[in-house]
Amino acid sequence: STTLSFAQNSYTAKKEMTLHFKGEDGTNGAAVVWNPDKKVYYSVIAGNETYPLETFLSGGSVQYTGTAGLDTRGIWYNPKTQKLEGNGAGEVGIFTHNMNASGEPRDAEVVISGQCQPDFQSVGAFEPKKQVIYYFYDGKIYTYKRKTGKASKSFELKNSPVGISSLNSTTVVYTGRKSEELGLYDFDAKKVYLFDLKGNYKASVSLPSGSIAPDMFRFSFANGNIWLYDIDSRTWTGYSF
Numbered sequence: 001s002t003t004l005s006f007a008q009n010s011y012t013a014k015k016e017m018t019l020h021f022k023g024e025d026g027t028n029g030a031a032v033v034w035n036p037d038k039k040v041y042y043s044v045i046a047g048n049e050t051y052p053l054e055t056f057l058s059g060g061s062v063q064y065t066g067t068a069g070l071d072t073r074g075i076w077y078n079p080k081t082q083k084l085e086g087n088g089a090g091e092v093g094i095f096t097h098n099m100n101a102s103g104e105p106r107d108a109e110v111v112i113s114g115q116c117q118p119d120f121q122s123v124g125a126f127e128p129k130k131q132v133i134y135y136f137y138d139g140k141i142y143t144y145k146r147k148t149g150k151a152s153k154s155f156e157l158k159n160s161p162v163g164i165s166s167l168n169s170t171t172v173v174y175t176g177r178k179s180e181e182l183g184l185y186d187f188d189a190k191k192v193y194l195f196d197l198k199g200n201y202k203a204s205v206s207l208p209s210g211s212i213a214p215d216m217f218r219f220s221f222a223n224g225n226i227w228l229y230d231i232d233s234r235t236w237t238g239y240s241f
Contacts, residue, residue, distance in 0.1 A: 009180070009203035013192075013239035016225055019043060021234040022062045023052025028217040029229030030123060031171075032236055033084065035077045036223075038103030042084055043236060044072045046123075046217055053097075055104050069108035070095060073117075073170075074124030078146070080131065085146075087124040087133065091115050094149050116149035118142045123217065125174040125182075136172035136184060139164040141199055159201040161193060162186050168214060173221035183221060187213040192226055205241045 019032065019041060026045035033042040039058045045051035049071055055064040072095075075086035084097040084105045094112040097105035117124060118137040124144075125134045131146040142154045168185040173192075175183055180194035180202050190213055192205040211228055212218070218229035225238035 009194075011203065011205045011241040013205050013207050013226055013241040015208065016238045016240045017060050018238070019056045019060050019227075019236040020062070021045070021052055021054055022065045023054060023067075024234070026051035027231050029220075029236055030072055030217055031075050031086075032220040032222040032225075032227040032238070033075050033077050034223035035084075035103050037077075037079070037082065038099075040103045041222065042075060042077070042105065043220075044068050044075055044086075046073055046089075047071065053105060055102075063102070064104040066105065069097075070110070072108075073122060074126075074133070076124070076126035078126065078131075079128055085126070087117055087122070090120040094146070112149035114149070116144055118151075118154075119170075121170045121216070123171040125172050125221075127174050127176075127181075134172050134174055134182060136167075136170075141172060141182060141195075155199040157184075157195060157201065158199045160184075160195075161201065161204070162189070167193075168216060168219050170216045171219045173219070173226075175221055183226070185214070185219045187215045207239060211237070211239070 028046045030044050030046035041056040044053040053066050053068045071089040078085045093110050095108045095110045122135040133144045135142040140154045143152050166186050166188045173183040179196045182195045183192045190207040194203040220227040227236045229236050
């Protein structure tokens with residue numbers, strides 16, 4: 001079809017590794033983060049300030065188990081501030097975590113209060129060079145400035161192979177891949193669709209048939225891998241492509 005003809009690449013993903021939560025509270029994995037300076041992963045469960053925030057060694061084993069400290073949605077590592085950062089639900093705003101020498105996060109501090117995102121549930125995806133945060137809501141990509149927490153622009157998806165009803169409603173991921181920077185998850189087809197920074201559809205990534213299919217949260221990208229979170233096993237699975 002003319003819609004699909006705009007895709008330049010088609011990839012197939014394969015399982016690489018898993019991250020298993022030690023903490024038992026909550027259900028919705030919000031995001032996976034890679035800290036290239038300390039060579040550790042982070043992940044948090046969305047929905048409550050007491051839900052787990054955990055650090056994992058590069059091989060996947062748990063290094064540290066703590067609590068989110070606030071109702072987290074997106075998290076990311078900012079190499080400029082050398083802190084773990086994120087956005088909270090609704091009016092929580094943008095926050096930071098100081099870290100110890102091993103990269104383990106400490107108490108959260110809100111640095112920009114108020115709703116710094118298009119929707120209450122929005123999970124932010126951070127772009128470190130431009131210091132902007134991307135969000136997906138109701139068929140559009142929104143760009144917010146990290147420094148101010150203010151919206152700077154938005155754009156529609158162009159030539160998307162599916163309608164928004166098939167896409168994970170809370171989450172866009174930032175991949176850092178040239179012309180394939182933004183990713184959205186089609187939970188019906190078990191595919192990630194990659195778009196450039198103008199919203200043009202560029203590629204698809206097919207996930208294994210046995211992978212999970214979250215329609216909210218539980219989808220992330222870190223250290224070159226797509227991550228999907230299984231509620232029953234409390235495990236993130238990373239897929240390379």
